Amino acid sequence: MDGVTSLARGLTSAQVVGAKTNDVPRRSSRSLSAIVRANVFTLFNLVIGVLWALILIFGEWQDSLFGLVIVANMLIGIVQELRAKRTLDKLAVINEAPVRVRRDGAERQVPPRQVVLGDLILLGPGDRLLVDGEVAESDGLEVDESLLTGEADPVHKRPGDEVLSGSFAVAGTGSFVATKVGTDAYAVKLAEEASKFHLAHSELRTGVADFIKYITWLVIPIGALLIHSQLSNSIDLRTAITGAVAGIVTMIPEGLVLMTSIAFAVGVVRLGRRKCLVQELPAIEGLARVDVLCLDKTGTLTAGGMDLDEVLPVRDDLPVDAALAALAHLDGRPNATAQAIQVRYPAAHDGWKAGDTVPFSSARKWSGADFGERGVWVLGAPDVLLQDGDAYDRAAELAATGTRVLVLGRTAGLADGLAGEPGDRTGGEVGVAPVEAVAPVAPVEAVALVTFKQRVRPDAHETLRYFAEQGVTVKIISGDSPVAVSAIATGLGVPGGDRALDARTLPHDDPAKLGELLDGHTVFGRVTPRQKREFVRALQARGHTVAMTGDGVNDVLALKEADLGIAMGAGSPATKAVAQVVLLDDRFATLPHVVGEGRRVLANIERVANLFLTKTFYAIVLSLLVGVAGVMFPFAPRHSTLVNALTIGVPALFLALAPTLERAKPGFVPRVLRFAVPAGVLCAAAVLLSFWAAHSDTSTLLEDQTSAVIALFLTTWWVLVLIARPLNWWRVVLVGAMAVTFAIGLTLPFVREFFALEPGDLGKDLTAVGISILAAVMISVAVKVAGTLRT
Structure with a gap:
């Protein structure tokens, strides 16, 4: 980059024009063409399309109504995903943190897409590296590359060192020259994949995919058997083709994938209206399965930022105010503590010029600087910098009240090795030594205690109570002292909040013992990243499904590891990049809605799956029995269209989007099978028995099929009633409306003619009703018995 970038001024405006930009695909959604392809070119559409063509060629057009499912699937799927795409695109723009660059000698903030090759990019704690580059300036700059290398310790960077996209700054300040941008960046795929709009692996999606795979293999041989039997037993080719198509179409759960996608997409849109960005659709499922929620106190239970309360001198003969002001103004990107001090001390005093400095990091828990003849000063946690003494005891007393306390002290020297070679590795570890193991080389003399007021979120108490009622265990994990965290937790009524553990005393090499302690306690202090x-x-x-919330760079590793990472909108760019869910408005009270939406989606998809797969299993049983027995199929495609619309299609649309507070449980596939298999078998038996009972030498095929259709509707309608439980007013209206609609259809001549229904013999039709009632009782018993089994 020689001759292109000046470290003092960065690129000029003229150099920016025409330079390669950091243009990468919008991470929140796929393109319109990809959405259309995904919804049009599917296996279901191919199979249904072929069967549709057969009916249009050999049958009557009324029997081709099932083909409209293709159109409905495509339109509804495309529209819902486009709605989700628009929501995600808008929210993603809000979520994109601007990048600080130096151009024409001045600092500017530009959108990530406007970063160009050769830009001088400025870094501070919490900044995520979006492009690759070479370090130009470093003032204690430490970069966490754990998302790339898997190593947790920050790497000290000096001028000339390489930095890669996908990492983030955790301490110090500096700048680097962009050497690779856009799709050339090393980790652009990693950064984009973390928040891409897609349907990734999940138990729910895997379960549905398994159903489809097995059913597809069953359809082929059973369909061939059914076609052969229909052609062998009918002198009318049109009737034979119509009967075979009716059986095959009914076996295919054509709406199951559609309803699953709709439920996910609608969940994204609903949460988007609450300023909650879902960066991965499977996160919707994760929301429902969470049973442990780990909260970082700062920024989650307490509002962002804090206020400087008191400065309590321990020694009156030293310049406390001047030292505090100097330390607070060391960093060009001050953290919340430094910002609170700067409010009272707007500028550093004359003569306080720092030499060697140690930037603050959440692992180290202190910062410091050598001010020459004025001495070496440090500011940090009392229980880290002090061993004992009056100041230590006084700090503990203040912390017990929930006050945040830091100690301002003097020492003879800063930590060994902090000025060592950046990137050095000792014993396989990153840096000269792990950051959390570094401490000042000389004892610290307390000069003053500095207290801060933390702003507890007004909605924290109500939100924590919600999780307690819903069976979600809360764990408060903080880098603050255990006493201070305990005071906040106790004030919020957190169970076990008075028994906080110091994380420094926990076992590091015994995961089983650590898990036991975590299960038995709620509040933990002095926890490192x-x-x-x-x-x-x-x-x-x-065996827990863990969600983790956080807003600082110290939370990134845990957010990435958790089953569900939830970041605050005001948090660092790094936390928002790795989290699956971002609360853009920073409202802790949004979390209950997030969990509730996940439970709604998962519980409702299971209901819908029960409906569709009951239909699939009764169609498989009917096709097998009809194929083996060599009789005509008991109903035509138009009959299946009518019954499926009233007992599956319309109800599924309402049930998939209905509110519910049911907690998700593992075992989606076995539960659905325990319901759908016995229900489907009994429905098929009732239909065949009614069809057989109605047949006589004087009856027509349509009359026989009408009795079978009555039995099919009544048994599947009862399945709908069982699935819709618990029955509230709108569900009673829904299932009642479906029954009334079918009854009205049987009485209206033009409906009977359109759907080829001939309820001519009252005795036979009543026989079908009686058989259906008996089958409904047996379905209720079978489902209850199967539900008590565990596979």
């Missing part, structure tokens, strides 16, 4: 990740892993090892 690496420990947060260990906590998540230990809870997962004990």
Whole structure:
């Protein structure tokens, strides 16, 4: 980049024009063409399309109504995903943190897409690296590359070192020259995949895919058997083709995938209206399965930022105010603590010029600087910098009240190795030594205690109570002292909040013991970023589905490890990049809606799956029995269209989007099979028995089929009633409306003619009703018995 970028001024406006930009595909959604292809070119559409063509050629057009399913599937799927795409695109723009660059000698903020090759990009704690580059300036700059290398310790960077996209700054400040942008960047795929609009692996999606795979293999031989039997037993080719198509079409759960996609997409849109960005659709499922929620106190239970309360001198003969002001103004990107101090001390005092500095990091828990003849000063956690003494005891007393306390102190020297070679590795670890193991080389003398007021979120108490009522266990994990965290938790009424554990005393080499302690306690203080990740892993090892919330760079590792990462909108770009869900408005009270939406989607999709797969199983049984017995199929495609619309299609649309608070449980596939198999078998038996009972030498095929259709509707309608439970007013109206609609259809001549229904013999039709009632009782018993079994 020689001759192109000046470290003092960066690129000029003229150099920016025409330079290669950091143009990458919008991460939140796929393109319109991809959406159309995904909804048009499907296996279902191919199979249904072929069968539709057969009916249009050999049958009557009324029997081709099932073909409209193709059109409905495509239109509804495309429209719903486009709605979700628009929502996600708008929210993604809000979520994109601007990048600080130096151009024409001035600092500017530009959108990520406007970063160009050769830009001088400025870095501070929490900034995510979107492009690859070479470090130009470093003032204690530490970069976490764990998302690329898997190693948790930050790497010290100096001028000339390479930095890669996908990493993020955790301490210090600096700048780097962009050497690779756009799709050339090393980790652009990693960064984009973390928040791409897609339907990735999940138990629900896998279960549905397995159903489809097995059913597809069953359709081929059963369909061939059915076609052969119909052609062998009918002198009318049109009737034979119509009967075979009716059986095959009914076996295909054509709406199941559609309803699943709609439920996911609608969930995204609903949460988007609450300023909640769902960056991965499977996160909707994860929301429902969460049973442990790990909260970082700062930024989650407490509002962002804090206020400087008191400065309590321990020694009156030293320049406390001047030292505090100097330390607070060291960093060009001050953290919340430094910002609170800067409000009271707007500028550093004259003569306080720092030499060697140690930037603050959440793992180190202190910062410091050598001010020459004025001494070496440090500011940080009392229980890290002090061993004992009056100041230590006084700090503990203040922390017990929930006050955040730091100690301002003097020491003879800063930590060994902090000025060492950046990127050095000792013993396989990143840096000269792990950051959390570094401490000042000399004892610290307390000069003053500095207290801060934390702003507890007004909605925190109500939100925590919601999770307690819903059976979600809350774990408060913080880098603050255990006493301070305990005070906040107790004030919010968190069960077990008075028994906080100091994470420094927890076992690091015994995951089983750690998991046991995590299960038995609620509040943990002095937790390092690496420990947060260990906590998540230990809870997962004990069978928990873990969600983690956070807003700072110290939460990134745990957010990435958790089953569901939830970031605050005001948090660092790094946290928002790795989280599956981002609360853009920073409202903790949004979390209950997030969990509720996940439970709604999962519970309703299971209901819908029961409906569709009951239909599939009764069609498989009917096709097998009809094929083996060599008789005519008991109903035509138009009959199947009518019954399926009233007992599956219309109800499924309402049930898939209905509110529910049911907690999700594992075992989706076995539960659906325990319901759908016995229900489908009994429905098929009732239909065949009614068809056989109606047949006589004087009856017509349409009369026999009408009795079978009555039995099919009544048995599948009863399945709908069972699935719709618990029955509230709107569900009673829904199932009642379907029954009334069918009854009216049987009485209206033009409806009977259109759907080829001939209820001519009252006795035979009543026989079908009686058989259906008996089958309904047997279905209720069979489903209840099957539901008590565990596979």
